[in-house]
Each structure stands twice: as C-alpha cells, then as structure tokens.
Amino acid sequence: MEPIAKKWYDNLGQGKIMGTKCLDCGAFTFPPLTVCRKCNSRNVQWQEISGKGTLIMYSSTILPAKKFTKYAPIPYGIVKLEEGPCFFTKIEGADVSSTEAIIKGNEQLPVEVKAEIQKVEGVNIVAFRK
C-alpha cells in the first residue's frame, strides 16, 4: 500500500478523517494528496476535517462493487465539505426506496450533513449522515 493510503486508513482507524492543507495558497485537498489540488505545491500538511458538509445531490447504486452487493441499494451523493472540496460517497439517511423518493429527496437539497467513519466489510470508509 502506498504511504499516503496507509496513513489515510491508519488515521481512520483512530477516528480521524484527514485532508491536506496547502501551506502556500491555503487550499484544502480531500481526500489527502501529497500535492495541492490548486497550485500543485508539495508544501502541504495533514489536517483533520471539521466533518461538516452540504449534500449537493444524491442517487443510489443498485449494482455496487461485488463485495458490497448485499447492501444495495446504497445511497451515494456529492458532499461539499466546509473546507471547500467536493467528495462523492455514501450518504446515510437519504431515502432511496424508489425513484420518486430520490427525486423528492433531491428537491429538498442542499442540506447539512455530518461525516462519520463506518466499518464496512472490514474496511473503514468515510460516509456522511443526513
């Protein structure tokens, strides 16, 4: 595993969701990278996210990756983090019971969501809760 991925999962295991902040331009990158997404500087430092975000849109997947099929349909959406970046991930509490429910749910957006770490099939993932 690459060092940055290892560090990401090690932090999740300790309950910390980290991104990287550029010390040159101040931009925040999430998920963390060794370079700034805005100015390509390598002068970045790891920083925990606030966990606050805004749900921009969501839908569901009826055909997730094979090891997750028993969880389908899984609500997925785009969250704009308080720190700036957008992140595509699982959304807890979003109604995906029918096409109508998804349309209706999206009409009520944007809403505030909160990050949480979930252990799924032995892997820590970052989800957001509506």
Ligand SMILES: [Zn+2]
């Ligand atoms: Zn930068």
